[in-house]
Each structure stands twice: as C-alpha cells, then as structure tokens.
Amino acid sequence: MNSGVRFRPVGVVSSRFREPSDLPPPAFAPPRFFERSTGEIEVFSGYAAGLDGLEGFSHIIVLFHFHRAGESKLKVVPPGELKPRGVFATRSPHRPNPLGLSVLRLLGRKGRILRVSGLDLIDGTPVLDIKPYTVRDRKSHIRTGWLQRGRGSR
Amino acid sequence: MNSGVRFRPVGVVSSRFREPSDLPPPAFAPPRFFERSTGEIEVFSGYAAGLDGLEGFSHIIVLFHFHRAGESKLKVVPPGELKPRGVFATRSPHRPNPLGLSVLRLLGRKGRILRVSGLDLIDGTPVLDIKPYTVRDRKSHIRTGWLQRGRGSR
Numbered sequence: 001m002n003s004g005v006r007f008r009p010v011g012v013v014s015s016r017f018r019e020p021s022d023l024p025p026p027a028f029a030p031p032r033f034f035e036r037s038t039g040e041i042e043v044f045s046g047y048a049a050g051l052d053g054l055e056g057f058s059h060i061i062v063l064f065h066f067h068r069a070g071e072s073k074l075k076v077v078p079p080g081e082l083k084p085r086g087v088f089a090t091r092s093p094h095r096p097n098p099l100g101l102s103v104l105r106l107l108g109r110k111g112r113i114l115r116v117s118g119l120d121l122i123d124g125t126p127v128l129d130i131k132p133y134t135v136r137d138r139k140s141h142i143r144t145g146w147l148q149r150g151r152g153s154r
Numbered sequence: 155m156n157s158g159v160r161f162r163p164v165g166v167v168s169s170r171f172r173e174p175s176d177l178p179p180p181a182f183a184p185p186r187f188f189e190r191s192t193g194e195i196e197v198f199s200g201y202a203a204g205l206d207g208l209e210g211f212s213h214i215i216v217l218f219h220f221h222r223a224g225e226s227k228l229k230v231v232p233p234g235e236l237k238p239r240g241v242f243a244t245r246s247p248h249r250p251n252p253l254g255l256s257v258l259r260l261l262g263r264k265g266r267i268l269r270v271s272g273l274d275l276i277d278g279t280p281v282l283d284i285k286p287y288t289v290r291d292r293k294s295h296i297r298t299g300w301l302q303r304g305r306g307s308r
Contacts, residue, residue, distance in 0.1 A: 005219050005280075007251040008158035026290060034290075043242075047250055049228040053243035056299020063217070063253055065159050074203040088197075088284040089207035096201055097161040099217055099283045101255070103291050126159075129253045130242040134298050136180060136188075137257050137291070144288050145210020 009126035011043035025079035039119040048112035059133035069093035163280035165197040179233035193273040202266035213287035223247035
C-alpha cells in the first residue's frame, strides 16, 4: 500500500498569536477580527525564486502543517456546537493528516518576506506550500451545511 | 532543523482522466469544461466516519498528492506563456512539496463515496485531506497577476 509522502517546510509564519489558545474560533471572533490580523510569511532562501510573480495576486492560499494539533480524531465537536461532526466536515486541526489551509490577503512582498492579512495562524507555523488564489477558487453560490445554522454562519 | 511531516492518503480519486496529458490546462479548456467534469472520491473505510455532515456543503476543498508530478522546479513556464514564473505564483504540479488543491462541487455522498464535479484530477490521485468550503474561502475582489493578462484570465 501507499506509505505516504514526506513534505518539508518551505517557510514559516510570523504572527502575534503565540499559542493555539490565542486564536479565537472564527465563529466567535469579533466582526473583521481576522481581516485586521496581519503578519508575515518568511520563505526560506532556497525557495525564494519560487515567489517571482506572486506579488501581482491580491490573495494567496497557504498550506501549512498544524504542528500543534496533537491527537487526530474522526469526530470533533466544533466550538460552540453540541453535536460531533465528521472531521472532514470541519476545519479542525485534529485531522488524519494535520494539513491546514488559509486564504490570506497579500499586502506586499519584500524579497522572500510576504506581508499578509487575514492571518489565523500561530507563530512558527511551518508553511508547506503557497499558491495564487484564482477565479476557479471563488464559488459564488455556496451552501455551508451545519455552519449555516446559528453562530457558525458568520 | 525540521525534517518535515509524512502524510498518508485517506482516499483516492476516480476520474475519466487517465494520464496528466488527458487534462487540458484550465486556460485552454473549452468554457465550462471542468464544471461538466464529474467523478468520485473514495474515502478509505478507516476514515469514513470523518465524512459525517459533509453532505450539507455544496463545495469541498480537496488536498491531494501530485503523485505524477515528477521533478520539482522553482521556475515554470505556464501553458501558453513565454515567461517563466515562480512556481508559488502558479498552480503547476512541479512544486517543492507536490501538494495540490482543487475546489470541487459536491453532488452527493453515498457512504464513503463522494460524487463531485469540477474534477481536474487524474484517476488514482491520492487524496490527503477534504475540507468544507466556507465563506472565509470566498474572496469577492481579487487580482490575479499574470493570469489576468491574455488567455490565463478565463
């Protein structure tokens, strides 16, 4: 069978959030909390050439390692919810593969440093990949299941 | 230093595209080509419980291993372009970490089989994670850099 694939960090996050507990769950954050949250992504020097042209994009997709996730679970109870949900129906860090994804606004690039907003990651998060956000990632009419009910809809 | 993290497939793609060469580059595909492209994701039985609640979402984010990518590059020449771009400013499979991301429409779920459209993956692609697509992934005003010029803007 497939023994999997090993990924190595290509960069690291600088954030004012030091611990997972410093991050409010999105559904409980004040309005525009994350839009106002800024920080940096440092891409390691061996990968800097891969950033050329990224500065033309307003948003980037950052794939990262949930390095502080701990235990993996198949069912999780999202913050503020009572009912357990399948982990693939949530954005919980406790995933079979602790892979995270955030869409961030790219405020600017200085060499191999990306300044971003929308940051919902803790300091030291290992970045595995960066991709430009394109029109194919933007879906206009969406249904968001259990998130649509109650608090989660924000 | 960080020796990285190993991820193991939680599922596999069933697609009518057998080879990377069967897939047209998005910029060259006929209009609505990918919207009409359907297929399935089989989640392995050990992870099936993680899918509960996913059926309420119209779109899912699939993170996968570009298992046929071959060589990694820092600069790539996108299809139809003349100028090399940094790989992080493209969606090329030839990435330092061959991690791919597709936003797919979830047509339905039967147990651990997800029926999807928007499929731009080849048969046998190892799936590493599945996430619900939420309002935070949808950005209304975007700039898409070099993609905005010429063919790439479609």
